[in-house]
Amino acid sequence: MSYDVAIIGAGVVGCALFRRFCLGGARALLIEKGADILSGASKGNSAMFHTGYDAPAGSLELACIRSGYEEYLAIRRGLNLPLLETGGLLVAWTELEQEKLPAIAEHARANGVADAHLIDGAALRRREPNLAPEARAAVAIPGEHIMDPWSPSLAYVLQGIAHGGEVRRATEVQGGDLADAFWTLRTNKGPAQARIVINAAGNYGDLVEAIARPSPFAIKPRKGQFVVFDKSASRLITSSILPVPTERTKGVMMCRTIFGNLIVGPTAEDQEDRADAGVDQAMLRHLIEQGCRRVPRLANEAVTAIYAGLRPATQFKDYQIEALPDRSWITVGGIRSTGLTGALGIAQYVGGLYGRHFGTLRETAIPKATPMPNLAEHLPRLYQQPGSGEIVCHCELVTRGEIELALHGPLPAGDLGGLKRRTRCMMGRCQGFYCSAHVFELARGKLPDVPGSAKVA
Numbered sequence: 001m002s003y004d005v006a007i008i009g010a011g012v013v014g015c016a017l018f019r020r021f022c023l024g025g026a027r028a029l030l031i032e033k034g035a036d037i038l039s040g041a042s043k044g045n046s047a048m049f050h051t052g053y054d055a056p057a058g059s060l061e062l063a064c065i066r067s068g069y070e071e072y073l074a075i076r077r078g079l080n081l082p083l084l085e086t087g088g089l090l091v092a093w094t095e096l097e098q099e100k101l102p103a104i105a106e107h108a109r110a111n112g113v114a115d116a117h118l119i120d121g122a123a124l125r126r127r128e129p130n131l132a133p134e135a136r137a138a139v140a141i142p143g144e145h146i147m148d149p150w151s152p153s154l155a156y157v158l159q160g161i162a163h164g165g166e167v168r169r170a171t172e173v174q175g176g177d178l179a180d181a182f183w184t185l186r187t188n189k190g191p192a193q194a195r196i197v198i199n200a201a202g203n204y205g206d207l208v209e210a211i212a213r214p215s216p217f218a219i220k221p222r223k224g225q226f227v228v229f230d231k232s233a234s235r236l237i238t239s240s241i242l243p244v245p246t247e248r249t250k251g252v253m254m255c256r257t258i259f260g261n262l263i264v265g266p267t268a269e270d271q272e273d274r275a276d277a278g279v280d281q282a283m284l285r286h287l288i289e290q291g292c293r294r295v296p297r298l299a300n301e302a303v304t305a306i307y308a309g310l311r312p313a314t315q316f317k318d319y320q321i322e323a324l325p326d327r328s329w330i331t332v333g334g335i336r337s338t339g340l341t342g343a344l345g346i347a348q349y350v351g352g353l354y355g356r357h358f359g360t361l362r363e364t365a366i367p368k369a370t371p372m373p374n375l376a377e378h379l380p381r382l383y384q385q386p387g388s389g390e391i392v393c394h395c396e397l398v399t400r401g402e403i404e405l406a407l408h409g410p411l412p413a414g415d416l417g418g419l420k421r422r423t424r425c426m427m428g429r430c431q432g433f434y435c436s437a438h439v440f441e442l443a444r445g446k447l448p449d450v451p452g453s454a455k456v457a
Contacts, residue, residue, distance in 0.1 A: 003029040004359070006185060006194035008173050008208055011042035013335050014200035015153040016343035020351050022160035024361025029192060030157065030165065033172035035448065036418030038153055041202040042339070043417065044224070044277060044309020046266060047149035047257060049083060050341040053108035053116055053141050054245055059318045060349070065338050066112055068345030078369050079155040081148060082376035084258050088144030089128065090242040091135050097244040098136045104244070105139045115142045130236045130295050144240055147340060148258050150421040151372040154411070158370035161410045168192070169414050176211045178328060196358050198330045198350065203274040203312045205333040212329040217320045222313040224266025225279050227287045228305035229298065230429065233262040236295050250337065252290055259396070259424060260377030264291035266309065277308040304429045311336045321346065323353040330354065373402060375424055392442070393435040395428020403439065407446045415449050
């Protein structure tokens with residue numbers, strides 16, 4: 001079978017692209033080399049729902065964030081995607097940082113974030129009484145909220161499948177040839193033929209780009225490490241506490257999660273390795289110290305998890321998106337920390353490129369709904385419903401029914417990480433110490449990396 005479009009990479013951007021093209025009537029194929037979607041950079045995101053307040057003025061990134069923000073708000077209820085409405089406070093901790101706040105607020109308003117405004121130290125302390133006394137003032141950004149980091153991508157893919165799309169996981173693209181107006185992609189699972197190829201390969205984007213041309217950008221992954229505090233810590237702040245950014249990084253933030261925890265991070269560490277998302281104890285101690293300096297009462301709270309994500313940074317500040325009509329190719333590269341919010345906007349933009357150069361996408365009046373099970377702590381969970389059945393993971397209150405649902409359906413979990421991202425199992429205080437045996441029993445024979453399961457070729 002041949003396809004209209006083959007999308008390489010099932011991170012959040014690839015998943016949003018897949019949805020857009022399937023809803024537009026294209027025969028779309030999503031190819032992912034990992035065992036499940038979000039196996040690469042997207043699995044370690046910070047879950048910020050960005051307004052674009054600090055994006056470069058006039059940038060493609062800003063345009064995609066703003067349009068993605070609007071579309072997410074328009075579709076999220078139909079897909080049962082939660083939003084934790086925290087708002088953001090960009091806090092100045094020094095006199096020099098405070099001097100930068102008016103310009104930051106002005107830049108935010110110029111970027112279309114009209115409700116960004118300055119608040120003084122007294123107002124800041126009334127809103128966040130647990131901040132350290134050194135907090136001097138802030139820019140309030142009311143629309144800067146927290147998303148579910150993983151469910152949106154799954155919803156996008158399932159909606160694409162419902163509209164005729166196909167997904168191939170554990171499938172690595174190893175090369176390709178363009179002949180007679182069709183690409184033949186060589187993969188470890190055999191060839192895939194498509195009229196147009198979209199490169200959304202994240203940290204491997206420049207390597208995949210070399211299939212079509214010498215890559216105009218180079219990926220140098222930027223690691224971001226996070227510490228996750230216990231759920232009791234989330235009561236210490238109500239807003240997302242944002243730093244005054246630098247030229248290189250947005251800095252270390254502090255925010256609640258939809259799972260009921262509090263996280264501090266990320267770091268910004270450039271590295272050569274495209275896959276190593278290991279954590280460094282010294283850096284994590286530094287993050288804990290930063291968190292405790294900003295909210296002293298955090299010193300009494302336990303850290304229950306640590307993680308790191310790799311952002312596909314390039315030598316450019318903006319997204320690298322362009323159509324190559326003579327190569328039947330669309331490049332979508334350099335999508336960094338704003339990709340979770342920007343994904344839907346990126347998909348809109350790429351759909352426009354496709355329409356100008358390659359064909360027409362139709363508008364689907366009423367897309368088929370693919371609502372997600374709720375994972376958010378601030379909304380009703382399945383275990384709270386009568387007859388919800390046995391609880392398997394007691395730290396995160398995940399039921400047997402939720403795990404079994406995640407192991408079946410049109411896109412069941414492809415590995416243990418995928419199962420965790422679909423359910424929250426094994427992600428709580430004990431990190432699977434008490435529930436892993438039961439989870440493995442339910443998943444044995446269905447996931448290749450569960451002890452006792454046959455290996456999948």
